[in-house]
Amino acid sequence: MKLRFLGKNSTPGDSPTLYASDQGTYVVQGWKVYARDLVMQLDVPAGHTVVEVPIELFEHLTQDGLPSGEVKRFEAPIMLVTDQETCVVMGPEMHDAEALSQMRMPDYETCVEVPTASITALLEGNSGADHQHRA
Numbered sequence: 001m002k003l004r005f006l007g008k009n010s011t012p013g014d015s016p017t018l019y020a021s022d023q024g025t026y027v028v029q030g031w032k033v034y035a036r037d038l039v040m041q042l043d044v045p046a047g048h049t050v051v052e053v054p055i056e057l058f059e060h061l062t063q064d065g066l067p068s069g070e071v072k073r074f075e076a077p078i079m080l081v082t083d084q085e086t087c088v089v090m091g092p093e094m095h096d097a098e099a100l101s102q103m104r105m106p107d108y109e110t111c112v113e114v115p116t117a118s119i120t121a122l123l124e125g126n127s128g129a130d131h132q133h134r135a
Helices: 055-064 097-101 116-123
Strands: 003-008 017-021 025-032 048-054 078-081 086-092 109-115
Touching (some): 048 109
16 A cells, blocks of 8 residues: 655654555554543444544645545544544554555554545534534
8 A cells, every 4th residue: 555645743752644545545643542531432343443633633634635624523433532632533453564664653653544535524514413522
């Protein structure tokens, strides 16, 4: 799998990053979620994991030709929104060796792969009940 870097939100020692893949997916690199109280709120299927990233990471979707990266709907694959303006994103944990070789990832981070349509749907106006779930 080939990745195209879209952007990153870095602070010293942290590097949540967003990539577009050649497989019709986005790869979201973020902080591993260890907080048991957060994980206990989620039903994480086998082979999936969750990462925490700043909500503004999705602003980098404009680098993929989208007019905006403003998240307007908080629903799967965004599973939780925190008081610190971060969100918990769930998806299959990335194991593709070629993709991982293109990334620089500290031990306290991992990445998930989510369908492009699942992410871009979050940028559209609310079409029903608000599914936002605060941690």
